[in-house]
Amino acid sequence: MVAQNVFFGIMALIMICAALKVVRTKNVVHAALWLVVVLGGVAGQFLLLGAEFVGVTQVLVYIGAVVVLLLFGVMLTKASLGEEADLNMPNRTLPAIIAALMFGVMTYALIDTFRDTELPRESVTNAATVSDSIFADYIVPFEAVSVLLLAALIGAVVVARKE
Amino acid sequence: MVALSALAGEGPTSLIQAGGWFLEKAWIIPALPAISFVLILFFGKRMKYKGAEFGIISIAVAFIFAICCVGQWIGQVNNADSYTEKQQYHDEEKHSDKAAHEGILNEEIQRTSFNELGVASSEEIVVSALAEEKDGYSSVGIKPVIERFTWWESGGRSFQVGIMVDGLAVMMLFVVTAISLLVHIYSTEYVAGDRRYTHYFAFLSLFSASMLFFVLSENILQTIVGWELVGVCSFALIGHWWEEKPNSDAALKAFLTNRVGDMGLLVGMIVLFWSAGSWSIVDINNAAINNEIGQSTLLIASLCLTAAVMSKSGQFILHTWLPDAMAGPTPVSALIHAATMVVAGIYMVARLYGVFFEGFDIAGSSFNVLALVGSVTLVGAGLLAFVQDDIKKVLAYSTVSQLGYMVMALGVGAWTAAVFHLFTHAFFKAGLFLGAGSVSHSVHSFDMKKSMGGMRKFMPTTYKTFIVCTIALMGLPPLAGFWSKDEILVGTGGWGLFGGTGGNGTYVFALVMGIIGAALTCAYMTRVIYLTFFGEFRGDTHGHGDPHESGKRITIPLVILAVMATGAGFLNFPVGFLTGSKAGWQERFGHYVEPVATYFPPIAHGTPSWSLAIFSTVVAIIGVSAAGYYFFVKVNAQSPAATELTNGLTEKSKVAKAGHTLLKQKYYLDHLYTDIIANGTKGPVADATYWTNQKGIDEAVNQVGKQTARAATFVYEKIDQNMVDGVVNLSGKASEGLGETTRTIIQRGKIHQYAAIMFAATTILAGLLIVFV
Amino acid sequence: MEYDNNWLLSLMVFLPLIGAAVVMLIPKAQEELVKAVALGTTLVTAALGVFMLFDFDYGKSGDLQYVVDKEWINVINSRYILGVDGMSLPLIALTLLIVPLCLVYTFGHFPEPRNPKAILALILILETGMIGTFASQDLILFFVFFEVVLLPMFFMIAVWGGDDRRYASLKFFLYTMFGSALMLVSFLALYFLADGSIVGDQANTFSIVSLSEGASLGISRSAQLWIFAGMFVGFGVKVPMFPFHTWLPDAHTQAPTVGSVILAAVLLKLGTYGFIRIAIPMLPEAASAWAPFIGLLAVIGIIYGALGCLAQRDMKRLIAFSSVAHMGFVMLGISTLTDFGINAAIFGMVAHGLITGMLFFIAGSMKDRYHTLDMGRLGGLLVSAPRLGWILGFSAMASLGLPGLAGFWGEFPAILASYNPASILPESTFRGYMVVAALGTVLAAGYLLWMLQKTAMGNPKEEFADNEEITDVKKHEWIAWAPILALILLFGLYPRPIFTTTDDAVVKSLTVDIQGEEIENCLEVEGADLGKECFANVRETAESMKE
Amino acid sequence: MLLVQFLLLSSVLFCIGIYGVLARKNGVMVLMSIELILNAVNINLVAFGTMTNNIAGEVFALFVIAIAAAEVGVGLAIVLLIFRNRSSVDLSSIDSMKG
Structure with missing residues (x-):
């Protein structure tokens, strides 16, 4: 139990640092790479929560696809591989205040509500359960998501193609 | 009834069932011209004689059929006569024991109808009384040949279509087919070269079919159908040369006048149907004669049907269409407006004579x-x-x-x-x-x-x-x-x-x-x-x-x-x-x-x-x-x-x-109908109705819409904008300067700003929610 | 019915919608593809309909078939129930027939502004709405489909309509919305007041079957009267009944041809269908109280519509007014509350759909040729375009109720039924209606023949004498019209198929049984006073059956 | 393990994401920040799902992943379009929504 908590703590720390890096760094490519770290961490958290399949998907989809896509985006927008000056808004105090406020409110609310809620121990779900559920109970949302993906695909092509 | 029977010296007589191939298959007679109509319609113009041959052949064959029917019917009646003589012999022999006699008679009739006449009818053969002396002849009645099948069913009632062949029908079959045949032949020369030669023959065929259908009607529903169909053929043929307005006017007049009478036909037939509980002509007549329907009901039905007769058979005061109908080609006038269609009213009364006889109390008045x-x-x-x-x-x-x-x-x-x-x-x-x-x-x-x-x-x-x-x-x-x-x-x-x-x-x-x-x-x-x-x-x-x-x-x-x-x-x-x-x-x-x-x-x-x-x-x-x-x-x-x-x-x-003037003006009936009733309905009455519609009902609807819109405007402008908003405006006016500045600062189209405001607002709201709830 | 066939109706309902979506996705430039997809969709749907016509168990036409019953909105116990019985089958078939024909017709005559993609998609959505309304067996579902129909029609009139289209479309929309609002209120009242536990397990229900099988019997008389009144307005506007009819002539006159045809052929039937499917079976007591009034409005409509026709100068407007008169006959049949009258009404609906639809087709084609429908200027159609003229004559004859053509079997039995209405209704009143309705047939002949004379007979006016545009019936018009003409004739000669199909369902809708146990049919009680007593007894029985 | 630790982690990530969205003006960077937000949400979903022993949480997390992928695709396409039109992905210079 302790081991898990320790593991969680380390991972959370890394993730928070990496996330901060993502929003603070001046190098676009670095930001993307830090993002990989965060996403990997999230995958680890999933495993910790017993959601193996989601974790694996996280790795595959995010690290394998989304980040690559983002990198492509970086390159296509001709960002310099080095540091870039004009990456941030001139005024960053306001965002910081808003984010902090929000964090405060949420922390208060969460702690107030779920102070002592323990997670169940044996709650590992395997891919079979998930897929059963997707293809039985959630078939309609699943189909909707498929259509959405298709639409996004077509949309992206339409938007990005050269006239 | 009893008194009448005594007076007339007659009562219902014995009945035997008639039969015979041609009589049972009499539906072929109207079917022939009907087929001819379809053929002319589709192939007429391509034929050598422009479709006339279909008409003539079909009606000629129908005529032959009709003659065969006449022959068979006469044979049936003669059979019945010979049977009557036999029965009289029985009557003399066995008058002492009436009950036994009737039993034998019954049996005899059954045998007669099955064996001698060769009819296999499952219907019970009614023997209500002995055959009686009638005009010096003894005779046994003959049940008409009735062949029918279900046309449609609704509300638990079944509506039949079929044929009823008896002496009257056979006579009419003969008349209609004979005159129609002659008119067909005559027309080939008379309307030769006409601009609508083929159409002419098509409608002649359709008319013949409808008229024969009408004649053979087994029930009054069919009567109505046939009645209206001959009417529409008459309409089409009167208006044969519709390019000239008087002709189409005459056609319209014929149809509309007939429709007025048809109102009577519909109502009368409906009354008969519900009071007799059947469409069948035989059933209705039976019900009328046996006093199963009240005298007043019969009177109403008879009066309504008389209106129909007045229009179809050109009786005063609904006769005015018939002279105008002469606008059609002459052979049509001969066939439709002299020999056959106009006697449909007579035929209908003759068919439903029981109803009229009892309804008008013809015998006693x-x-x-x-x-x-x-x-x-x-x-x-x-x-x-x-x-x-x-x-x-x-x-x-x-x-x-x-x-x-x-x-x-x-x-x-x-x-x-x-x-x-x-x-x-x-x-x-x-x-x-x-x-x-x-x-x-x-x-x-x-x-x-x-x-x-x-x-x-x-x-x-x-x-x-x-x-x-x-x-x-x-x-x-x-x-x-x-x-x-x-x-x-x-x-x-x-x-x-x-x-x-x-x-x-x-x-x-x-x-x-x-x-x-x-x-x-x-x-x-x-x-x-x-x-x-x-x-x-x-x-x-x-x-x-x-x-x-x-x-x-x-x-x-x-x-x-x-x-x-x-x-x-x-x-x-x-x-x-x-x-x-x-x-x-x-x-x-x-x-x-x-x-x-x-x-x-x-x-x-x-x-x-x-x-x-x-x-x-x-x-x-x-x-x-x-x-x-x-x-x-x-x-x-x-x-x-x-x-x-x-x-x-x-x-x-x-x-x-x-x-002389009165006669020249045809008793002014045309003026009454055309100028006063028809034009009055089409002119002032219809216009007034339409005016009511547009200015009354529709205007009301529009006004509701407009007033709602106006009320909404009032609420918005006066109440919302002035009063409620007035209060707001007070502060609003004060803050307008502020607002203007805010607008220039915040509303700059910057996405980041919008997003920041949104998140900030959400956070604040969430915070408020936590604090106050 | 060994195999599982509950997918059939859903497929039939939603296939056109899918077709519409596909049509929308196809680029505008590919017009042929758009046409093909739209037509293909309706044809496949129609093929399903044909299959259903053959597969339908006519022996059990009183029962719902192809039933699908799925959870839908659990919060208000509204379920996704589709089903078809003898009452809705003819109307569904009519819809399935009319829509493809309309498409074929439009292919040759796209109205201005020409936008095939949009108009075809709208027609397909309309089809979904119409079939859905006829098939749904749940009030909320019914309402949804009922409203789905509204919007495409609104756009059709507003975009492709005549000069006055804005006014007409808005009037159509607001009027029907107003009606549906009251209808919805009535549905909700039924939901809250009716006690489903009389027939089933759920107390509050929107299921049409449970409501008409006795769930609503416990509602007090006065409440029933109000609920019925709400439905009466809702359905009556759609029918349209006098005096709610004024949207109709405007909508019809302004709508593009296909719009008019669909409006006349199917949309008007939604109202009358509502009466026989919902209002009367659910609230027999209120129906019996309202029936003389409905009958009165119906015969007023018959005469009024006819007189309205005679005052017209515009051919299309005349046909529109004739709808008021014809639907009057349908409503008269319904108001008798007898199986006979309601059968006649259903037949009348189908016949009117075919015949008036046909008349609107012709009017549209004439407008395309003459660019006017002013009867003062028309004339000599039989000379310029003989076939078109004959078809017009044929349709006019059918419309005026000539025996041997379909119109007669809608009109005559309705008159026949009003001689002998349900025993609870005042007989003499209805006999009076019968005579007035019979007078209506005379007027019908008057205005239709007058129209025929004005437009078809005589010689063409000078301005159109040698007009090249005035051609005879074109190929696509033949394709669109031939089936309708054939059916008018077929049903005229042999009306049995429709009557046999509807009979059982109608009888069932008029008898009351609770939990399969037939209770006294109060409609067959002599006189209104005894009727009231009888219904009070029924209410008590219903109360006692609550679980 | 406590539920709240996951929730807090997710809220931290969420707020960092918010900050990123608001503070960055490079379109691609904004998208990355949005990814952070979405992942925070996913952690929440899975955590709650585990707590109530309900598979729905995981299923929806999966859906969110899918949607996020789509979102990135479309978003990048838009960014590319902007870039192509303006030779810049500077969102602060875009003010066509000005009221």
Whole structure:
């Protein structure tokens, strides 16, 4: 139990640092790479929560696809591989205040509500359960998501193609 | 009823089931022209004779079928007769034990119907009483051949379609197919080269089919269907040359006037259906005769149906369409508006005679609506015929008048006479129309005064046949019209003067009108004959030379019809008129046509009277002589080309002048219908309704919409903007400057700003939620 | 019915919608593809309909078939129930027939502004709405489909309509919305007041079957009267009944041809269908109280519509007014509350759909040729375009109720039924209606023949004498019209198929049974007073049956 | 393990994401920040799902992943379009939504 908590703590720390890096760094490519770290961490958290399949998907989809896509985006927008000056808004105090406020409110609310809620121990779900559920109970949302993906695909092509 | 039966000396007689291949398959007869209609419609124009061949072949085959039906029916009746004799023998032998006798009789009849007549009918054979003496004959009634199947079902009721063949139907089949065949042949020459030759034949076929369908109707629903279908064919054929407005007007008038009557037909039939619980003609008649339907209900039904008869059979006051219907081609007038369709009303009454007989209490009274309508029509239309210059219109009014005879006959209870007159009239009136058509074919006009005169020299065959048919129409012995007219007069009942005519009631009024009508008929027909065939030719042939006789295809039908007009009267030669014996050739028509069955009311039969026959003949001769003297002597003396006396009665007498004008204006009925009722409905009434619609209902709707919108505007502008918003505005005004500055600062279209505000607001709201909730 | 066939109806309902979506996705330039997809969709749907017509168990036409019953909105116990019985089958078939024909017709006559993609998609959505309304067996579902129909029609009139299209479309929309609002209120009242536990397990229900099988019997008389009144307005506007009819002539006159045809052929039937499917079976007591009034409005509509026709100068407007008169006959049949009358009404609906649809087609084609429908200027159609003229004559004859053509079997039995209405209704009143309705047939002949004379007969006016545009019936018109003409004739000669199909369902809708136990049919009680007593007894029985 | 620790982690990530969205003006960077937000949500979903022993949480997390992928695709396409039109992905210079 302790081991898990320790593991969680380390991972959370890394993730928070990496996330901060993502929003603070001046190098676009670095930001993307830090993002990989965060996403990997999230995958680890999933495993910790017993959601193996989601974790694996996280790795595959995010690290394998989304980040690559983002990198492509970086390159296509001709960002310099080095540091870039004009990456941030001139005024960053306001965002910081808003984010902090929000964090405060949420922390208060969460702690107030779920102070002592323990997670169940044996709650590992395997891919079979998930897929059963997707293809039985959630078939309609699943189909909707498929259509959405298709639409996004077509949309992206339409938007990005050269006239 | 009991008293009536005693009076009439009759009751329901024994019934046996008729049968026979042709009778059972009589539906083929209307089917043939129907098929022909479809064929002409689809292939007519491509055929060698433009579709006429389909029509002629189909109607010819139908005619042969009809003749076979007639033959079989006569055979059936003869069988029944022979059976009756046998039964009388039984009667004499076993009169002591009546019950046993009836049992045997029952058995006998069953056997007869199954074995001798070869009919396998599962229906129970009703033997309600012994066969009785009837007009010197003993006879057993024959059940009509009824073949039917379910047409549709609704609300637990089944609606049948089928055929009902009895003497009446067989007679009509013969008349319709015969006249139709002749008209078809005649038309091939008459309308040759017409712009719509093929359509013409298509509608002739459709008409024949509809009429035959109507004739064979097993139930009143079918009657309605057939009735309307013949109406629409009539509409199409009257309006055959619809390019000219008068023709389409005439067609419309015919259809609409008939529709007015049809209202009566619908209502009357509906009343009958619900009160008898059946559509079947037999059931309804049975119910009426057996007092299963209340007298008042029957009266209402009869009155409604009388309205239908008035329109379809051109009775006063709904007759006005019939003369106008002459706008159609002449053969059509002969077929539809003289011989067949217009007698549909007569046929319908004859079919449902039980209803009318009981509803109007024909046997017990001396006055009823049918007799009144008939007799008024008879004289009224006869008078109108005098002032017409168009030969077809004269004939049309003559038709109206003759139909009046038939309706009157039905009204006074002389069923057989009415049907017989229908039969004879079909031939001579068709002959007259076709003759008139033949004349006009050669002079290209129908106007007797302007375009005819002296035609006997040019068209000898037409002239001869026309004369024969005219004499038949006048009712001069021994041609057809005489016998049927005489029977009607006899049927009007006992007027002491002429001895025991022994009718149902004593319809003195009808008798008087009938005799007046006879005189009128003679007079106006004499006028027609003079104006058309005598005197001097007044027409202009436009350089085509003299008028000439029509071709074979026109004259042969004329000759055939003239022959029929001569001979048909003998079919119902009165009993005891000459010989006093019971010889087998007298009253054959009545014997074969009149149903002897439970569904037929116990009508009485008049005894012919020499004095009446002589009297009516004398009256007719007076009519002919008077008109003949006027035209052949006085007018002719004035000038051979004259058409009337220059100093005639109308010049001398104001009363006569007024009467003449009244007749010229057709009793102003057309003005009433066209100008007042039709135009009134179409004009002021319809416009007023529409005005109400637009200015009343629709305006109300629009106003509701507009006022709602206005109210909304009011609420928005006055209340929301001024009062509620006023308060807001107060602070708003104050903060306007602030707002303006804020706007320039915040509303700059920067996404980041929007996002920041959004998140901040969310956070703040969430915070508030936590704090306060 | 061994195999599982509950997918059939859903497929039939939603296939056109899918078709519409596909049509929308196809680029505008590919017009042929758009046409093909739209037509293909409707044809496949129609093929399903044909299959259903053959597969339908006519022996059990009183029962719902192809039923699908799935959870839908659990919060208000509204379920996704589709089903078809003898009452809705003819109307569904009519819809399935009319829509493809309309498409074929439009292919040759795209109205301005020409936008095939949009108009075809709208028609397909309309089809979904119409079939859905006829098939749904749940009030909320019914309502949804009922409203789905509204929007495409609105756009059709507003975009492709005539000069006055804005006014007409808005009027149509607001009027029908107003009606549906009241209808919805009535549905909700039924939901809250009716006690489903009389027939089933759920207390509050929207299921049409349970409501008409007795769930609503416990509602008090006065409440029933109000609920019925709400439905009456809702359905009556759609029918349209006098005096709610004024949207109809405007909508019809302004709508493009296909719009008019669909409006006349199917949309008007939604209202009458509502009466026989919902209002009368659910609230027999209120129906019996309202029936004389409905009958009165119906016969007023018959005469009024006819007179309205006679005042018209515009051919299309005349036909529109004739709808008011014809639907009057349908409503008269319904108001008798007898199986006979309601059968006649259903037949009348189908016949009117075919015939008036046909008349609107012709009017549209004439407008395309003459560019006017002013009867003062028209004339001689039989000379310029003989076939078109004959078809017009044929349709006019059918419309005026000529026996042998379909119109007669809608009109005549309705008149027949009003002689002998349900025993609870005042007989003499209805007999009076019968006579007035019979007078209506005379007027019908009057205005239709007058129209025929004005437009078809005579010689063409000078301005159109040698007009090249006035051609005879074109190929696509033949394709669109031939089936309708054939059916008018077929049903005229042999009306049995429709009557047999509807009979059982209608009888069932008029009998009341609770939990399969038939209770006294109060409609067959002599006189209104006894009827009231009888219904009070029924209410008690219903109360006692609650669980 | 406590539920709240996951929730807090997710809220930290969420707020960092918010900050990123608001503070960055490079379009691609904004998208990355949005990814952070979405992942935070996913952790929440899975955590709650585990707590209530309900598979729905995981299923929806999966859906969110899918949607996020789509979103990135479309978003990048838009960014590319902007770049192509303006030769810059500077979102602060875009003010066509100005009121």
